[in-house]
Amino acid sequence: MMKRLWATAFLALCVVASNAQAADDPLPSWSDGASKAALLQFIQATTDSSSAKFVAPEERVATFDQDGTLWVEHPLYTQVVYCIERVPAVVANKKPDLKSVEPFKTVLSGNREAIAKLSLPDLEKILAATLTGMTVDEFQADAKQWLATAKHPRWQRPYTELVYQPMLEVLRLFRANGYKTYIVTGGGQDFVRVYSEQVYGIPPEEVVGTAGGTSYGLDKAGRPELTKDPKLLLNDNFGGKPEGIHLVIGRRPHAAFGNSTGDQQMLEYATIDNGPVLGMLVLHDDATREYAYGPAERLPETKVGTFTQALYNEAKQRGWFVISMKSDWKRLFAFDQ
Amino acid sequence: MMKRLWATAFLALCVVASNAQAADDPLPSWSDGASKAALLQFIQATTDSSSAKFVAPEERVATFDQDGTLWVEHPLYTQVVYCIERVPAVVANKKPDLKSVEPFKTVLSGNREAIAKLSLPDLEKILAATLTGMTVDEFQADAKQWLATAKHPRWQRPYTELVYQPMLEVLRLFRANGYKTYIVTGGGQDFVRVYSEQVYGIPPEEVVGTAGGTSYGLDKAGRPELTKDPKLLLNDNFGGKPEGIHLVIGRRPHAAFGNSTGDQQMLEYATIDNGPVLGMLVLHDDATREYAYGPAERLPETKVGTFTQALYNEAKQRGWFVISMKSDWKRLFAFDQ
Numbered sequence: 001m002m003k004r005l006w007a008t009a010f011l012a013l014c015v016v017a018s019n020a021q022a023a024d025d026p027l028p029s030w031s032d033g034a035s036k037a038a039l040l041q042f043i044q045a046t047t048d049s050s051s052a053k054f055v056a057p058e059e060r061v062a063t064f065d066q067d068g069t070l071w072v073e074h075p076l077y078t079q080v081v082y083c084i085e086r087v088p089a090v091v092a093n094k095k096p097d098l099k100s101v102e103p104f105k106t107v108l109s110g111n112r113e114a115i116a117k118l119s120l121p122d123l124e125k126i127l128a129a130t131l132t133g134m135t136v137d138e139f140q141a142d143a144k145q146w147l148a149t150a151k152h153p154r155w156q157r158p159y160t161e162l163v164y165q166p167m168l169e170v171l172r173l174f175r176a177n178g179y180k181t182y183i184v185t186g187g188g189q190d191f192v193r194v195y196s197e198q199v200y201g202i203p204p205e206e207v208v209g210t211a212g213g214t215s216y217g218l219d220k221a222g223r224p225e226l227t228k229d230p231k232l233l234l235n236d237n238f239g240g241k242p243e244g245i246h247l248v249i250g251r252r253p254h255a256a257f258g259n260s261t262g263d264q265q266m267l268e269y270a271t272i273d274n275g276p277v278l279g280m281l282v283l284h285d286d287a288t289r290e291y292a293y294g295p296a297e298r299l300p301e302t303k304v305g306t307f308t309q310a311l312y313n314e315a316k317q318r319g320w321f322v323i324s325m326k327s328d329w330k331r332l333f334a335f336d337q
Numbered sequence: 338m339m340k341r342l343w344a345t346a347f348l349a350l351c352v353v354a355s356n357a358q359a360a361d362d363p364l365p366s367w368s369d370g371a372s373k374a375a376l377l378q379f380i381q382a383t384t385d386s387s388s389a390k391f392v393a394p395e396e397r398v399a400t401f402d403q404d405g406t407l408w409v410e411h412p413l414y415t416q417v418v419y420c421i422e423r424v425p426a427v428v429a430n431k432k433p434d435l436k437s438v439e440p441f442k443t444v445l446s447g448n449r450e451a452i453a454k455l456s457l458p459d460l461e462k463i464l465a466a467t468l469t470g471m472t473v474d475e476f477q478a479d480a481k482q483w484l485a486t487a488k489h490p491r492w493q494r495p496y497t498e499l500v501y502q503p504m505l506e507v508l509r510l511f512r513a514n515g516y517k518t519y520i521v522t523g524g525g526q527d528f529v530r531v532y533s534e535q536v537y538g539i540p541p542e543e544v545v546g547t548a549g550g551t552s553y554g555l556d557k558a559g560r561p562e563l564t565k566d567p568k569l570l571l572n573d574n575f576g577g578k579p580e581g582i583h584l585v586i587g588r589r590p591h592a593a594f595g596n597s598t599g600d601q602q603m604l605e606y607a608t609i610d611n612g613p614v615l616g617m618l619v620l621h622d623d624a625t626r627e628y629a630y631g632p633a634e635r636l637p638e639t640k641v642g643t644f645t646q647a648l649y650n651e652a653k654q655r656g657w658f659v660i661s662m663k664s665d666w667k668r669l670f671a672f673d674q
């Protein structure tokens with residue numbers, strides 16, 4: 001009897017210890033491995049004032065690409081889906097002349113095959129028509145409403161639920177250690193700001209994105225309004241990412257996370273000749289749980305995506321970590337069991 | 338004897354009480370009056386969770402113009418002095434072709450009268466030549482060096498000492514109450530960021546200013562560099578101030594401080610139909626301690642400056658406070674006794 005009691009007590013202790021370990025683990029959705037170890041080591045080294053790699057609190061800046069790094073980017077960028085789905089309302093309420101003009105005619109036809117084949121210049125026309133010409137307030141209200149109802153075709157869940165749980169844990173880990181976590185996205189700054197606080201815990205002032213100009217004025221009732229202009233101020237992709245970081249933040253980040261050639265320059269800017277640094281690229285190599293697209297060396301069975309072989313080679317050369325979605329992430333989404 | 342002891346004790350108590358009062362006053366350089374009372378009331382009301390005017394911590398944003406609001410702007414904007422004084426080095430080291438071209442020829446002549454008469458287009462040429470074409474790092478190092486040695490012609494002190502002590506107290510008061518204090522300046526963002534942390538306690542990411550584009554690349558040694566382009570992204574004056582606030586911050590401020598028509602739209606944006614708000618304009622009406630320029634109604638003896646009569650009228654209409662440098666500020670600079 002006594003023996004059994006002891007055994008039960010021991011078992012209970014083990015459970016407590018295991019729970020304690022889980023509770024202590026700031027990255028529970030990450031498998032043990034090089035990526036998780038690098039994250040924990042970077043945080044430890046840069047926040048320990050006795051470490052040679054200590055980073056002063058005000059210099060703790062980490063930047064994160066969004067599409068494909070923090071949330072799903074396939075089969076289309078969420079914002080592109082938004083713009084396409086906004087076409088009917090914009091044409092009906094604001095720009096009736098576009099009704100019989102391509103590519104709007106195709107979008108209005110509802111022919112999914114034809115829509116899927118739209119060219120990049122066509123998409124740009126759709127973006128310009130649906131992202132400019134309204135006030136910032138109108139745009140925000142509209143995007144918010146769309147995000148509340150639109151669903152991803154594969155998961156049939158709101159896009160804002162398709163954020164990677166492991167990356168939410170990284171954002172929290174960095175912030176808990178005094179880092180400011182900026183989104184630096186090729187997506188529209190105004191679009192991402194609509195949900196960044198709620199979804200990522202990132203306030204609007206810590207979102208850098210592709211940004212157009214606005215024009216200030218007072219409306220008929222004498223209230224201030226900013227109207228979104230079709231003038232591009234910042235294309236926050238490729239070299240535009242370090243340029244946007246300089247424009248809005250004015251400091252070089254010590255850690256940067258991306259997943260594509262559009263993030264290459266941001267990772268270079270963060271990690272070359274800049275003291276203690278961490279560069280990480282998410283590799284989408286999990287066709288079962290999400291999608292697989294990437295360098296031929298790692299994913300010979302898939303077509304090369306925006307994570308090119310050249311980017312993979314640069315990552316190896318510069319010591320950037322490649323996060324394998326398949327093997328580094330135990331759990332993908334918060335709704336996964 | 339006993340009586341005298343009591344008297345001494347009483348006197349000591351009075352001194353302690355008086356010191357305690359001074360220590361409790363977050364605005365010791367301000368005279369009692371409407372402006373000081375408005376500042377204290379605004380902070381009290383917006384940070385008291387039981388107040389109808391409570392502002393949630395994340396929404397606590399206050400914006401401050403710099404030239405003429407936080408530091409002296411006469412006889413020339415400090416950055417314009419910097420640009421003029423940089424001409425010889427820029428011509429010698431970077432752009433020798435400009436040697437015989439106006440307005441550079443005039444600047445190189447050293448003829449102060451002729452320099453003082455340069456037109457606005459001439460000054461713009463000088464700004465473009467001295468603020469672009471170099472890397473951000475080169476520019477910062479150069480501006481830092483200049484600021485360490487250059488002196489204001491009237492006070493013979495570094496420009497960075499010519500900041501208004503009462504406004505430093507306002508910045509600290511706001512920050513101590515959870516407000517982010519942004520500089521929103523018509524001056525160059527890159528220029529102000531060089532000293533904003535040291536002089537105002539404001540980090541680079543909380544400086545919004547007139548900004549040009551940059552171009553990202555790797556230098557010959559493979560290190561990242563951003564080169565300053567002659568492409569204007571944001572003219573952070575007039576309507577450009579709310580536009581810049583939206584671009585960088587993405588929230589409307591609840592308090593805004595300025596001193597000229599260039600700040601009018603920022604104060605409108607902050608104070609019209611935006612809940613609990615505070616708008617304040619510094620009136621330079623102190624020719625003895627600083628300068629006097631402003632609306633005819635207040636300063637009939639001076640020529641109307643950038644604080645026009647129309648702006649003064651709008652301030653009265655909208656309930657913005659006009660800070661009288663002469664009567665509201667007991668002490669102007671930290672070096673004043």
